[in-house]
Amino acid sequence: MKLTLRYLLAIILALIAAPLSADELRPAVIELSEREVDEWVLEWKLPVAATRAQSAAPVARPVFPQVCEAVGEPVQRAAALALQGRQQLRCTGDLAGQTFGLSELLGSADAIARLIPLDRPTQTFRLTADAPTAQVLAEPDTGQVLRDYFVIGAEHIVFGWDHLLFVIALVLLVRAPWAVVKAATAFTVAHSITLVATTLGYAGLPSRPVEALIALSIVFLAVEVAVVLRSPERRTFTRRFPWAVAFAFGLFHGFGFAGALAEIGLPQGEIVSALLAFNLGVEAGQLLVIAALAGLLKVLTRAVPKAETPVLRFATYAIGITGSFWLIERVIG
Known part of the structure; x- marks a missing residue:
């Protein structure tokens, strides 16, 4: 049990030690x-x-x-x-x-x-x-384009720390596997709408307020997780309507995806294929993160139940502090 706890703490510390330049998809x-x-x-x-x-x-x-x-x-x-x-x-x-x-x-x-x-x-x-x-x-x-942009989309969740922390906070808050999957799918649908609209030139927002709103979404979820940890029976807005919150913030995350994808570019003649593969990759990355985190939480609950609340509180404050740092940096930086 002590070994399991050490592994869980090591993973959390690795997240905290991640680069504070939030979006790592800058190839x-x-x-x-x-x-x-x-x-x-x-x-x-x-x-x-x-x-x-x-x-x-x-x-x-x-x-x-x-x-x-x-x-x-x-x-x-x-x-x-x-x-x-x-x-x-x-x-x-x-x-x-x-x-x-x-x-x-x-x-x-x-x-x-x-x-x-x-x-x-x-x-x-x-x-x-x-x-x-x-x-x-x-x-x-064409198959090569599909493969490459699928991998890029998956990597953008796994290595794009601001999007990753949003998904992690969503899992910590909602906990129920099926509810989390539905919320993550709503998040994907929402960011796909703004990503496609921005890429095709039908919409767009300046990057600075978008990045600030993405950071705000992380802080918002971290606060709700902290509230639930203090009062487990508390039915916060996100716990009642996780898909709605994920969809609303997903719209802003989509603008962030579009900004990162604009730096990479899309192949002329294969724009639709590349966008589809990128979005499927993002969804696959999200589901992978959700499955891994759900498994870790299950192990934590069974192996060291007394440590569950302290570990989750530690992770929540780490996520909230990181999101707050990004928010302040993006507003006044």
Whole structure:
């Protein structure tokens, strides 16, 4: 029982120790586009690790096909925790079978690579630490787009800390498995509406108030969890209508998803497929988090019942403090 308690506390401490830059879906992006026959431009945006921000050291270097040669010197400039660059290229022959991408990707980082020819469909690839370069295909692969954007959507829940903490707080508050699943589905439907509307240009909100409202949603749920822990019989608004609260806040989380997805971009000609796969990935990620947390809570309740309330109170205050920090930072920062 002591070992189980140690594992649970270790998981909670890992969440607290997570980076306070809430949204971790900020992958590198590299794009190879044809401007004229045999004339290409390689553009990249490489995130900078927070601990290396002052030296502006990127996590990777761009790699272009062997049949291409650089024209002039690359142009680079520092942006907010990122390095943006541009290189003119002259390429001879067919690029099919050639590779381009990044020299390396550290840890669990991902990147998006896009090839944009003049007279053929765009090709989009997801790069990983094991495969930091992509091989240009003779014809684009829709299945690849579906797979890649599904994984990106799932990762956005698992590694996007603000969305993740919202789902965790929702589970801690509602507890009943079926009610949690219905609330999470309402959350998915809501953020899908605003994500699609924003991506297609029918809606949009400035990122700063959206990020503040996302932080507020975490604080709101943390307060309700704290109230329920003090008075277990208390029927708060969210406990009575979890799906309605999840749907309402999900609309704002959708704008946040859209902002992150805008940085990655969507493949022309495959926008519908990519959006569908991304949303299915988000739902799969949510269900995975819910299942894992529900299992941990069940183990906690059975193995160390006396520790349940202290552990949950500790987790709730940690979530509330983190959400409050993000809220203050986004309002006055």
